[in-house]
Amino acid sequence: xxxxxNSLQPIFDNSQLQKIMKxxxxxxxxDDLLKILLNGSWHLMSDKQHCxxxxxxxxxxxxxxxIICTTPTHAPNLEVNEIAYGKGITAQALAERIVKNIPDVSxxxxxxxxxxxxxxxIAIPIMVEKVRAVxxxxxxxxxxxxxxxxxxxxxxxxxxxxxxxxxxxxREELHEPLMLLCIFAxxxxxxxxxSLMLETLHQIEKNIQKRDDNQKNNIDYNAVMNDLVxxxxxxxSFDIIHVSEVDRGRKNINLTCAYSSQYSTQSIEIFKKLARxxxxxxxxxxxxxxxxxxxxxxxxxxxRFNKELYDKFGHDRYIRAFIPIINPSSxxxxxxxxxxxxxxxxxxxxxSDIDLLKRIVDLILKTMERHRTVLINKAIHDIRSPVxxxxxxxxxxxxxxxxxxxxxIRKKAKDxxxxxxxxxxxxxxxxxxxTSEITRIPKSGNVNxxxxxxxxxxxxxxxxxxKDGFVCQYQVPEELRSININTDIAKIMQVMxxxxxxxxxxxxxxxxxxxxxxxxxxxxxxxxxxxxEIYFYDYGIGINKKNKDLIFDLGFRxxxxxxxxxxxxxxxxxxxxxxxxxxxxxxxIAYKDPTIFMLKLLKFTR
Amino acid sequence: xxxxxxxxxxxCVEVYKEDLEIAANEKNSELLxxxxxxxxxxxxxYLEVNGNNIDIVILDxxxxxxxxxxxxxxxxxxxxxxxxxxxxxxxxxxxxxxRLFTNVxxxxxxxxxxxxxxxxxxxxxxxxxxxxxxxxxG
Numbered sequence: 001x002x003x004x005x006n007s008l009q010p011i012f013d014n015s016q017l018q019k020i021m022k023x024x025x026x027x028x029x030x031d032d033l034l035k036i037l038l039n040g041s042w043h044l045m046s047d048k049q050h051c052x053x054x055x056x057x058x059x060x061x062x063x064x065x066x067i068i069c070t071t072p073t074h075a076p077n078l079e080v081n082e083i084a085y086g087k088g089i090t091a092q093a094l095a096e097r098i099v100k101n102i103p104d105v106s107x108x109x110x111x112x113x114x115x116x117x118x119x120x121x122i123a124i125p126i127m128v129e130k131v132r133a134v135x136x137x138x139x140x141x142x143x144x145x146x147x148x149x150x151x152x153x154x155x156x157x158x159x160x161x162x163x164x165x166x167x168x169x170x171r172e173e174l175h176e177p178l179m180l181l182c183i184f185a186x187x188x189x190x191x192x193x194x195s196l197m198l199e200t201l202h203q204i205e206k207n208i209q210k211r212d213d214n215q216k217n218n219i220d221y222n223a224v225m226n227d228l229v230x231x232x233x234x235x236x237s238f239d240i241i242h243v244s245e246v247d248r249g250r251k252n253i254n255l256t257c258a259y260s261s262q263y264s265t266q267s268i269e270i271f272k273k274l275a276r277x278x279x280x281x282x283x284x285x286x287x288x289x290x291x292x293x294x295x296x297x298x299x300x301x302x303x304r305f306n307k308e309l310y311d312k313f314g315h316d317r318y319i320r321a322f323i324p325i326i327n328p329s330s331x332x333x334x335x336x337x338x339x340x341x342x343x344x345x346x347x348x349x350x351x352s353d354i355d356l357l358k359r360i361v362d363l364i365l366k367t368m369e370r371h372r373t374v375l376i377n378k379a380i381h382d383i384r385s386p387v388x389x390x391x392x393x394x395x396x397x398x399x400x401x402x403x404x405x406x407x408x409i410r411k412k413a414k415d416x417x418x419x420x421x422x423x424x425x426x427x428x429x430x431x432x433x434x435t436s437e438i439t440r441i442p443k444s445g446n447v448n449x450x451x452x453x454x455x456x457x458x459x460x461x462x463x464x465x466x467k468d469g470f471v472c473q474y475q476v477p478e479e480l481r482s483i484n485i486n487t488d489i490a491k492i493m494q495v496m497x498x499x500x501x502x503x504x505x506x507x508x509x510x511x512x513x514x515x516x517x518x519x520x521x522x523x524x525x526x527x528x529x530x531x532x533e534i535y536f537y538d539y540g541i542g543i544n545k546k547n548k549d550l551i552f553d554l555g556f557r558x559x560x561x562x563x564x565x566x567x568x569x570x571x572x573x574x575x576x577x578x579x580x581x582x583x584x585x586x587x588x589i590a591y592k593d594p595t596i597f598m599l600k601l602l603k604f605t606r
Numbered sequence: 607x608x609x610x611x612x613x614x615x616x617x618c619v620e621v622y623k624e625d626l627e628i629a630a631n632e633k634n635s636e637l638l639x640x641x642x643x644x645x646x647x648x649x650x651x652y653l654e655v656n657g658n659n660i661d662i663v664i665l666d667x668x669x670x671x672x673x674x675x676x677x678x679x680x681x682x683x684x685x686x687x688x689x690x691x692x693x694x695x696x697x698x699x700x701x702x703x704x705r706l707f708t709n710v711x712x713x714x715x716x717x718x719x720x721x722x723x724x725x726x727x728x729x730x731x732x733x734x735x736x737x738x739x740x741x742x743x744g
Contacts, residue, residue, distance in 0.1 A: 381668070384709045385618060388730040392621045395734040403628055415617070467617075 016044065017177055021184050030057065030189050034068045034158060037126070037185045041160060041178055042071045050165040052115060056083060057126075057158035057189075058094065060237045061261065063344035065094065065159055080114055083159075085344040088112035090161050093123035094345050097154040099175045103168040120169035126158040126182040128190045133348035134321070135297045146288070146296055156345045157186040194352055200235045201359055204228065208363070212370060221371040221555055222257070228367060229259045232360050238339045240318060243325075243364060244286055245335040246279065248432075248554075248577055253277050253286050253336065262314070269549070274309055289322045290333045296322045297349045317342055321349045323357045325364055334368065337361050372433075375555055378568035379430040386419040386426065393419075418464055425497040428490065432574050444488045449532055449601070450481040452489065454519050457496040468504060469515050476521040483532060485603055491578045492601070495586065496536075498571035499597055503538040505567060515539065516594075524600065534599040535589070542592025551588065552576040608659055609742070611642045612649045612688070613666040613707070618730070622664075625735035629743050638743075646691045647672035657699050662742060664728075665692060667708040667715070689715050696722070705741075707733075 020040035027033040038055040045051050048071075056065040065083040083091050089110055093100040100123045105111040111121070132150045160182055164170065208224060225243060233241040240260040244253050255275035258268045277284045279291065285304040289296060298304070300316050310316060320340035324333045339357050340349075393416045397409065404412075447453065458465075458472050465472050503517050516539045524531035541561065543551060550556045555569040572586075579586040579599060589596040609626070613619045623640050630638035643649035646669055653660065671677070671687030675694070689712075692704055706719060706727045719725045728738065 381709060384731055385615060388709065389618050389621070391731070392618075392735050395736065396621045396625055399736050400625065400628055403632070408624075412621070415621075 017181065020181060024185055024188055027188075028192060030192055031068050033185060033189060033192070034126075037160060037181060038069055038071065041181060042162070044177070045162070047164075051162055051169065052118075052164075053160070053162040055126075055158065055160050056090075058156050058345050060341045060346050061234075061239045063342040063346075065091065065345070068158075085342075089121055090123040090159050091345075094125045094127075094156050094159045097125050097127055097156065099124050099179060101170050101172065101175065103170075115163055117165045118163040119167045120164045122162050122170040122174065122178075124160045124175075124178045124182045125154075125156060126160060126189070127186045128155040128157065129183050129186070131155040131190075132351045134295070134351055134354050135349070136299060136302070146292070146294065146298075148295060148297060150351060151348075153348050155186070155190065155348070155350060157189050190352075197236050197356055198359075201232070201356070201363070204231050204235070205363055205366075207231075208367065221367070221374070222553075224367055224370075225257045225364070226259070228360075228363060229257045232363075233259045233339075236356060236360075237341065239341045240320070240339065241360075242275075242338040243335060244275065244338070245325075245368075246290060246333065249581055250332075251279060251580065253279055253290050256335075260313075267313070271309065271313065273549070274312075275306070277306075285322060286336055286338075289324050289336045293324045293326060293333045295324070295354060297354075298322070300343075315340075319343050319347065319349050321354060321357060323354070323361050325361050325368075327365065335364070337364060371555065375433055375568065375570060376430070378555075379426070379433050379570060382426045382568060383423060383430060386423045389419045390416050390423075414463065418461075421460060425494060425501075428494050429498075429570060429574060432494075432578075433570060444486060446484045447487050447489050447492070448482070448484050449521060449534070450476050450483070453492055453496065454521060454534065457493060457500065458519070461500055464504070465500075465517070468507070470504070470507075470517055471515065472517045472519075474519040474521075480521050480523060480532070483603065485532065485601055487582055487601060491582055492599075495575040495578050495599065498575045499536045499538070502571055503536075503540055506538075506540040506561070518594070530603055531584075532601050532603055534601070536597045536599070537594040538597075539594045542595050543588065545591050548588060548591065552586075607638050607661050607742075609638070609640045609662045609664065610649065610653070610660055611640060611664045612644075612646065612669075612691075613642070613664075614644050614669045615666075616642050616644045619664070619666075619707075622735045622738050625739050626742065629736075629739045633743065645670070645672055646675045646687060650674060650691065650694065653695060654698070657695075657702065660702065662703045662705060663695065664705045664707050664738075667706055667710050667712075686710070686712065686715065692725070696725075700724070 020036065023036045023040070024033050027036060034055045034057060038053055042048060042051070042053050052071055054067050054070040056067045058064075059066050059082075062082075063085045067081050067083070085091060085095065089100045089102055089105070089108065089112075092110055100121075102108045102111065102121045105113075105118055105121050130152055131154070133153045134148050134150055137147045137149050160178065162170065208228060211224065229241045229243060233239065239262070241258070242255055243257040245256045246253050253276070255272045258271055263271070275286070277287045279287050281287075283304055284306050285296065285298060285302065288304060298320065305315065318340035320338055323337045323339075325335035325337055326332065327334045337357060337360060339353075339360075393412045397404070397412050401409065454474050454476060458474065462472070500517070507515050516537070518537035520535040520537070522533045522535065523529045524533050544558055544560060547556070547558050551558075552572050552575075554573040556573070557567060557569040576586050582601065584599060584601040587598045587600070589598045607630075611619045611623060619642065623642065626640060627638060641652070643652065653663070665688050667686060667688035669687045671690065675687040675690045677687075677690055688706065688708070692706060695702065695704065701724055704725045706715075706725065707730060708727065709730045711729075716727060719727050
């Protein structure tokens, strides 16, 4: 140790420490508080002219220490403004939550030079000393029920750093008072941060509410949810936030919304396609959360992670928590919230994080409920039109029957009948949007595909199709006309109705010649003829290729054609769910000229 | 009397048109002409030329906005296109009798219409054909 070492001995007493603490406790701004800590500590040094210091705070999202301020005198021209994880003595002190006092930096392999005159250095972590963190209980039997436990740990907030021109510039006596000040600062900063985060969350909620009030039934649900996720991630220090939702049939859980500073728009779309799990059969953690309805903070060795996604998106780098989204009225898990940050300086998911995530879940639930209300309103609107039409026609007939000829009376009766037919489907649609069920009988039975599905669905609406100028044809080979399947006729007819409804709504109004609808029935060639395929050819305005993955999403409407046709965005989404329920599928085979949908039904019920 | 009916589901207004025509015929009091349009852009073009000869416009609200009346920022789902049409027509013809005919309830829209002495709102699920006839022909 050099002779100058003694000159840096502290010359303070408790009242000096108390004064700094008092100043800090009166401060409500984190950066200002850190300045007080730095200046207060620096003034405690007797040999300030040979001592230079700075203070930084941890950015949990970037996993870096951001330098907030430096000491006022003799400050070198410090070019760096942040310190990365794992670099240098400072980073080590914060990562290990201990004071690092290096009497001779030239002998320390971890030293990173920022100032050429530095001979010795001391770094003191700013942290909350006792905080509760949540983690899954270590358990080798991964398939058993998971439990979480809370442990006591230290939470990193930032770091206070001094460098000296002298070897051995900082004596051990400095450790205790500086540590005391840093822990005190850590506690106060943590409280300020917590209060700011709650305020931020409240502001986000207010913004969503304001947007709801402004847009009423026009709300773009996906945009609201994406905004919510992006804002909460950015402002509440999470680097990833994923929202997954249980589908209406409660069969699968699908990723619907994702944000991370590391994800590109393209990667989010790939992620969404891959992150779909069967609630009943999947071993993925998302399915577990839905089944168990419990919060989990799994470690990186947890075998329930989707390995493909885990590797592709580098999820091993994150500490993550999974929170079930539980609908309070039904007590059912309707989705999951997954949130995390880079595993580095911070290694724990704290109870306060979990509390914050629960509040985000409340916001997500409110947004989901709002979306449901909007969809129901749209479905109700679809019912209002035919109800008004039937009512008007009834009134017209009642008042004018004596002045009408038989032809007109029959026409009005037929109009009312057609509107009632339309109402049957609209009511089923509303029922499905509300309850995921269609209760109209008969529910299931032996159905001839050709006569009871294809021919009937055309004949039911033949008049309207003719009136609108459509030519509707079918092509069914003789040998397939006798095929019967056991299915729910109400559901399959609803699917057909939705396809017809789209074809009529989205007809190409420029060319009248193109108003054709063709239906073909084929035996599948890829599964030994076990399935029947119904091809629905619609020569309408077509589907934009960029929306091919969105058209089956609940409430989705192509922004490019919203101004051309009104609609609810329910039809194809419900058609997909119904086909899945029937053990079949619906696929978009061609976008345009014609648009082709293929319905696949198993010949034999498994 | 010259009336324009604008509704994308034109079959819904047919019965109102028929009732008006029967009543006018029974009264034999005046010549009644009714034109129907299912697109806002086309109706607007027609009004630009013939607006001064039209007595009443009966206008649906929730309609595809077409090229001119779809306000993406204000109304991304296009639920109030008819109302934007009303505002444009009103600028050009301050005294034209415009009756909004809708299933949509919107307090802001109702307030604006209340302040317009030459407009009224009719609700499709309330107003019956004979009631509209009475409103128009007396």
